[in-house]
Amino acid sequence: MLEKALKGSPKYYLWVGFLLLVIAGTSGAYVMQLMEGLTITGMSRDVSWGFYIAQFTYLVGLAASGVMIVLPYYFHNYKKFKDLVIFGEFMAIAAVVMCLGFIVVDIGQPQRMLNVVLFPTPNSILFWDMLVLNGYLMLNLLVGWTCLECDRQNLPHPKWSKILAYVSIIWAFSIHTVTAFLYQGLPGRHYWLTAILAARFLASAFCSGPAILLLVIMLTEKVTTFKAEAEGIATLAKIITYAMCINVFFFLLEVFTAFYSSIPGHTHSIVYLFAGYDGHSELVPFMWTAAAFAIISLALLIPPKLRNNVKLLPWSLAILVIATWIDKGLGLLIGGFNPTPFETIAPYWPTGKELLISLMIYGTGALVVTILFKIATEVKQETGASQKPAPVAE
Amino acid sequence: MKLYNGGKIITGLVIFLGVFLAPFAYNMGKAAYSQPKLKMPENEKECIESKEFMRTKHMQLLNDWRDWSLRDGKWVYVNSKGKEFEMSLQKTCMKCHTNKAEFCDKCHNDAAVTPYCWDCHIQPEGLKK
Amino acid sequence: MNHTRRNFLKFMGVAAAGLCAASAGSALAVSGAGSSIKDSATAVNAKRWGMVIDTKKCGTKEAIDVLAKACHSVHNVPNIPGNQNVMWIWAAGYEQAFDQPNNYMDESVEKRQFALLCNHCTNAPCVRVCPTQATYKRPDGIVAMDYHRCIGCRYCMAGCPFGARSFNFMEPRKHLDLTTLNKEFPTRMRGVVEKCNFCVERLAYGKQPACAEASNGAVVFGDLTDANSEVRKLLREHYTIRRKPALGTEPGVYYII
Ligand code: SF4
Numbered sequence A: 001m002l003e004k005a006l007k008g009s010p011k012y013y014l015w016v017g018f019l020l021l022v023i024a025g026t027s028g029a030y031v032m033q034l035m036e037g038l039t040i041t042g043m044s045r046d047v048s049w050g051f052y053i054a055q056f057t058y059l060v061g062l063a064a065s066g067v068m069i070v071l072p073y074y075f076h077n078y079k080k081f082k083d084l085v086i087f088g089e090f091m092a093i094a095a096v097v098m099c100l101g102f103i104v105v106d107i108g109q110p111q112r113m114l115n116v117v118l119f120p121t122p123n124s125i126l127f128w129d130m131l132v133l134n135g136y137l138m139l140n141l142l143v144g145w146t147c148l149e150c151d152r153q154n155l156p157h158p159k160w161s162k163i164l165a166y167v168s169i170i171w172a173f174s175i176h177t178v179t180a181f182l183y184q185g186l187p188g189r190h191y192w193l194t195a196i197l198a199a200r201f202l203a204s205a206f207c208s209g210p211a212i213l214l215l216v217i218m219l220t221e222k223v224t225t226f227k228a229e230a231e232g233i234a235t236l237a238k239i240i241t242y243a244m245c246i247n248v249f250f251f252l253l254e255v256f257t258a259f260y261s262s263i264p265g266h267t268h269s270i271v272y273l274f275a276g277y278d279g280h281s282e283l284v285p286f287m288w289t290a291a292a293f294a295i296i297s298l299a300l301l302i303p304p305k306l307r308n309n310v311k312l313l314p315w316s317l318a319i320l321v322i323a324t325w326i327d328k329g330l331g332l333l334i335g336g337f338n339p340t341p342f343e344t345i346a347p348y349w350p351t352g353k354e355l356l357i358s359l360m361i362y363g364t365g366a367l368v369v370t371i372l373f374k375i376a377t378e379v380k381q382e383t384g385a386s387q388k389p390a391p392v393a394e
Numbered sequence B: 001m002k003l004y005n006g007g008k009i010i011t012g013l014v015i016f017l018g019v020f021l022a023p024f025a026y027n028m029g030k031a032a033y034s035q036p037k038l039k040m041p042e043n044e045k046e047c048i049e050s051k052e053f054m055r056t057k058h059m060q061l062l063n064d065w066r067d068w069s070l071r072d073g074k075w076v077y078v079n080s081k082g083k084e085f086e087m088s089l090q091k092t093c094m095k096c097h098t099n100k101a102e103f104c105d106k107c108h109n110d111a112a113v114t115p116y117c118w119d120c121h122i123q124p125e126g127l128k129k
Numbered sequence C: 001m002n003h004t005r006r007n008f009l010k011f012m013g014v015a016a017a018g019l020c021a022a023s024a025g026s027a028l029a030v031s032g033a034g035s036s037i038k039d040s041a042t043a044v045n046a047k048r049w050g051m052v053i054d055t056k057k058c059g060t061k062e063a064i065d066v067l068a069k070a071c072h073s074v075h076n077v078p079n080i081p082g083n084q085n086v087m088w089i090w091a092a093g094y095e096q097a098f099d100q101p102n103n104y105m106d107e108s109v110e111k112r113q114f115a116l117l118c119n120h121c122t123n124a125p126c127v128r129v130c131p132t133q134a135t136y137k138r139p140d141g142i143v144a145m146d147y148h149r150c151i152g153c154r155y156c157m158a159g160c161p162f163g164a165r166s167f168n169f170m171e172p173r174k175h176l177d178l179t180t181l182n183k184e185f186p187t188r189m190r191g192v193v194e195k196c197n198f199c200v201e202r203l204a205y206g207k208q209p210a211c212a213e214a215s216n217g218a219v220v221f222g223d224l225t226d227a228n229s230e231v232r233k234l235l236r237e238h239y240t241i242r243r244k245p246a247l248g249t250e251p252g253v254y255y256i257i
């Protein structure tokens, strides 16, 4: 089926070429990092993980989120998701690829990376994270590819693919739980040391992930003949809304525990993020933007009338994505490292090169999504599944 | 039997073989490989183990030394003849082999290997800016 | 020897067995027949190394800088300006060092500086999180690092609640005076984490840690399990505290206040 990615309209070539250009252009920054070391980033002795690991964390959420489509389809036999399933799986593949990319660019000695495999260390959560992420990648490749191939040939899906799909559903929860365990088991990092972190991760993943997926699917509808069923979209929007409510609720639980108990360690990070601490308030405008956007997105998603308005929905979703991204892609890491073990504040901001390298990986992810979605939509066009009523062939 | 796209396939194969064999062609007629001349220690005739052993296995020996000293906390190596040595690259090996450029680098350059020992360990000649 | 298939198979069998044995443990995998390894004759050993710092005797920035200089020069620790710096031992105030600030403190304690370094914790989170065992615990309580193996993931830095670890963001040799290096000890390379090693390389030859030696008796090093050791004597005679005891890492560095 890969050949389908090779043939396309001039627009498709233009887009792929553009992505390749972005990747090639930004990889120069990565070469520079390889030569000079991570000193080109904004990270420091006190904030020793930064933008890369934050993006990794956010994207594990995106990878796990496909399950919000796969689970209703396989466990509840919800047929309206039938044509979305493949996109959920393919999105997960791209997300895991980006996750692995962000890990590779973050470590100081990438050529020794295999030491994690050569000296397996079960007491390290990073070891488990490596296992579950690679496993999840394999599962989605296998299930997604096989099912699509069968669809193309009008064959029923093999039984083992169904079993693997069940496994991948459970697995999806594990990848984000294990990623949360990376953080929440560390003594002395109060912002992370909370049992609800894994639950918060999942909740935020299950709203932001499907939101991104839905946005990409809407885009796909614009540029291909594919048309998702309106009811499926509406259900997914409902799922996103519930998850976002839970996400906000979990965060408020944190706020209550911290401030009602008034234990300094628990409050300091939140105070730093939302009000500033020790004369530092770098993140305050961002965190309040996140808070405001979270509320606005809920206001636009909870009333069914607004949620089902197809014109408005992309905007509501975009606002939601921004809110969750600031929370998890910015606040989580910086708030976790601040205050430092010395009760001081060590401001962090990614450097331009750091952002370029991140762009390289996001570009790669976009390329993977483009290619996989192209294949999927072409197969659907071939089999006449979920097509626009009057196909306007290009 | 008919070979579809025969012309293209054969051209491809020829190009592939050409590229693949280029290094051999390039080296044809050149003198055979000769072992580089190493600068040997002056006051010491015998190494830790036999010459053959050192030539073929020094890298594994160094790896073992690293793990034994660092991880197991054992610092003394007793060789097959009962002689004792401190397991240390800088304090033992390089005390006799006082010139990295004239010793280590000779073979390593020929074999095109760049072990990263010297990224951390200090060569006996000292470091220059 | 005949090159028969039978011989070939025998050889393969032996080779396979050898491979298994080699990977099963690092027990004399390659070294010449008859070789063995043993402890250094002058080594000092302990069941659990520990340190007691008398902050009344060594409680100013200047005094601690003397220790830092001693440590950093024997271990070739670079002097990097800015926040991507590397430190093995350094000075900090009471509030930064201990998480139990007291109001209306004795002025002398409030102004005092404390020597901070890796605590060589009994339940070290850095050892727990390291995915490659590049950070590991020795039987004598020292939390050691194998810089050859470290992949620079910095998980250990997030795990250490004491800020004891530094990452080599850049080539450390650019910030070292190459003419005054200690040639008996390596430097580090870019991309690995490093920290205080309780001077394992000195203990192996019966020497005291460099900071203890430079401290005029303010820093005492010894076996915490030995009731007659000097560290135990100090612990008996003085009130001491450790950093962040509530976290349960069980630091091995004690401070006489
Ligand atoms: S002080 Fe930090 S680096 Fe040292 S052993 Fe404890 S946790 Fe590890």
Ligand code: SF4
Pocket: C129, C130, C131, C132, C133, C134, C135, C145, C149, C150, C151, C152, C153, C154, C155, C156, C157, C192, C193
């Ligand atoms: S940075 Fe090195 S020592 Fe630290 S956890 Fe990673 S591999 Fe282990």
